[in-house]
Amino acid sequence: MPNPNSPRPVSPAAAPIRVLLVEDHKMVAEALGAAFEEFPEIQLVASVETLARGMAAAAEQLPDIVLLDRRLPDGDGIEAITRLRAISPSSRVLVLTGDANSAIAARILEVGGAGLLLKSGLLDELVTAIRTVAAGDVIIDPELLGGALAMLAGSSGPLGPGLTLRERQVLGLIAEGAGTDRIAEELRLARNTVRNHVQRILVKTGTHSKLEAVAHARKNGLLERP
Incomplete structure (x- = not known):
């Protein structure tokens, strides 16, 4: 011992x-x-x-x-x-x-x-x-x-390929102001997994930041959390 x-x-x-x-x-x-x-x-x-x-x-x-x-x-x-x-x-x-x-x-x-x-x-x-x-x-x-x-939402640029269910959940929480820790806790994910989802969201939406992704998602009606 x-x-x-x-x-x-x-x-x-x-x-x-x-x-x-x-x-x-x-x-x-x-x-x-x-x-x-x-x-x-x-x-x-x-x-x-x-x-x-x-x-x-x-x-x-x-x-x-x-x-x-x-x-x-x-x-x-x-x-x-x-x-x-x-x-x-x-x-x-x-x-x-x-x-x-x-x-x-x-x-x-x-x-x-x-x-x-x-x-x-x-x-x-x-x-x-x-x-x-x-x-x-x-x-x-x-x-x-x-x-x-509002300015970013009014800019041109379509969203990329469709988001998965989990990615839309993560994006919905980001839109509510949630940080990595809260998203990880609510969705029962590891912090690194949350970060990976965020990176994929940015790639799919063709955006550079979480806030810009939220603006584009609002414009395209993708913020309803399933």
């Missing part, structure tokens, strides 16, 4: 979330870099000030998260999201902006961004957003979400 006084094995720490910061305001970049040092689960792998350097850093570092300023000296951050994701497909892009509206949110979702945050927000909100996006979810201010979904 094992000795009850023996030390318990220590499980290895989870790998940190690797973040690339693309921000041209030096004071903001330095402040965020210093702040992230207080959070061991976040590793700032590079901090650059232009889109061109961001592309190069993304190719070299393959970060989990790209924290991207919306306005940069050499271009629009939102327009660069598609290129960033082509360079590093596993990276998720979170846009930082000084102002936001539903049209901006819709643009970010349409090109495959994982969300947006106002620069005026609190550091804790940013850290929470990084964790949320790294876990596979999308983060959009609720006040902007309705308008963004």
